[in-house]
Amino acid sequence: xxxxGNLFIFALxxxxxxxxxxxxxxxxxxxxxxIMRLILIFTLYSTVKGYLGSGMIPLLLSAILIYxxxxxxxxxxxxxxxxxxxxxxxxxxxxxxxGLNIAMMVTKRH
Numbered sequence: 012x013x014x015x016g017n018l019f020i021f022a023l024x025x026x027x028x029x030x031x032x033x034x035x036x037x038x039x040x041x042x043x044x045x046i047m048r049l050i051l052i053f054t055l056y057s058t059v060k061g062y063l064g065s066g067m068i069p070l071l072l073s074a075i076l077i078y079x080x081x082x083x084x085x086x087x088x089x090x091x092x093x094x095x096x097x098x099x100x101x102x103x104x105x106x107x108x109x110g111l112n113i114a115m116m117v118t119k120r121h
Contacts, residue, residue, distance in 0.1 A: 026094065026097070026098075029093065029094060029097050030090040030091070030093065030094040031090070032093070033047065033086075033089040033090055033092075033093045034086035034087075034089060034090055037085070037086060037089060038086075044085070047085070047089050048081050048085055050092075051077075051080065051081045051085070051088055051089065051092060052077055052081055054092070055073060055076050055077055055080065055081070056073045056077070059072055059073045059076065060073070
């Protein structure tokens with residue numbers, strides 16, 4: 012197997028480990044469980060309110076999503092939430108690194 016395939020496997024294993032850490036922390040530390048659930052509640056409510064505005068329908072939809080995602084399936088939702096935020100952070104940093112690389116290439120030419 013070539014080194015590019017190994018890099019893909021290591022990245023995939025790293026993402027799996029990152030997604031598995033939040034449920035483990037939530038199981039062993041009850042305070043972290045409560046804090047993460049509160050973060051999920053505020054995130055869901057603000058997202059639904061941002062898309063649909065204020066009123067009865069967004070409040071009802073937020074309540075349904077909070078029940079399903081935070082109360083019934085908290086560990087899965089937390090894993091997905093942290094996983095996507097890690098991906099977002101890597102993507103953001105990759106754009107910064109790409110911009111710095113372009114800036115360094117422009118300064119080397121002059």
